[in-house]
Amino acid sequence: MNHEKFMKIALKEAKKAAKKKEVPIGAVIVKNDKVIAKAHNLREKSNLATGHAELLAIQKANKKLKSWRLDRCTLYVTIEPCPMCAGAIIQSRIGKLVYGAQDLKSGTHQSVVNLFDKTFNHKVDVEYGIMEEECGQVVTEFFRKIRK
Numbered sequence: 141m142n143h144e145k146f147m148k149i150a151l152k153e154a155k156k157a158a159k160k161k162e163v164p165i166g167a168v169i170v171k172n173d174k175v176i177a178k179a180h181n182l183r184e185k186s187n188l189a190t191g192h193a194e195l196l197a198i199q200k201a202n203k204k205l206k207s208w209r210l211d212r213c214t215l216y217v218t219i220e221p222c223p224m225c226a227g228a229i230i231q232s233r234i235g236k237l238v239y240g241a242q243d244l245k246s247g248t249h250q251s252v253v254n255l256f257d258k259t260f261n262h263k264v265d266v267e268y269g270i271m272e273e274e275c276g277q278v279v280t281e282f283f284r285k286i287r288k
Contacts, residue, residue: 143238143270146170146216150240151271153180153193154218154278160185164278167193168216169201169234176213177201193217194225198232209233211262218275220247220268226255229264236265240275 146168153166157180169177179196183189194217202208211233218240221229226248229237237256239249248255249266256266 143216143267146175146214147218147238147240147271147275149175149178150216150218151274151278153178154275157181157193158278158282164282165193165217165219167197167218169197169210169213170216171201171205171210171213176204190224192222192225194221195228198228198234202232211235214238216270219243219279220249220251222246223248223253223255230255230260230262233262234264236267238267238270240268240270241272241279242268242276 150166150168154164158164162181162184166180168175177197177200179193179200181191181193182196183191194215201210201213213234214236215229215234216238220239220243242251244251246252249268256264
């Protein structure tokens with residue numbers, strides 16, 4: 141799989157979120173080397189705590205595949221998932237997670253806790269650091285502008 145190709149699509153989603161004054165995180169779900177769902181954060185617009193890019197992309201993929209199981213899918217996300225999203229990734233049976241930059245405050249792979257290393261009913265293969273600098277920079281720039 142061409143991880144950079146799909147991470148670039150996730151970055152485009154993150155930039156869409158930033159334009160809407162949403163925390164710029166983008167997610168893309170791929171099956172058989174084809175994008176089946178993409179989303180970006182929409183918590184502010186939707187007023188829903190669950191408006192995270194990963195959850196929205198998972199919901200779209202579930203509808204597209206007419207299944208809650210996404211076991212042969214890869215999720216690309218620009219930032220390390222939070223606990224809520226990690227739970228949804230595990231519960232939806234996503235086969236592989238690929239993310240860009242760490243989230244030192246709430247990341248659940250290597251930053252705060254590793255939920256993907258625990259014994260659950262499903263094991264997710266995780267790869268990280270793909271376009272890490274670019275993914276982290278989008279978030280850094282967003283918060284820098286907000287603070288001004």
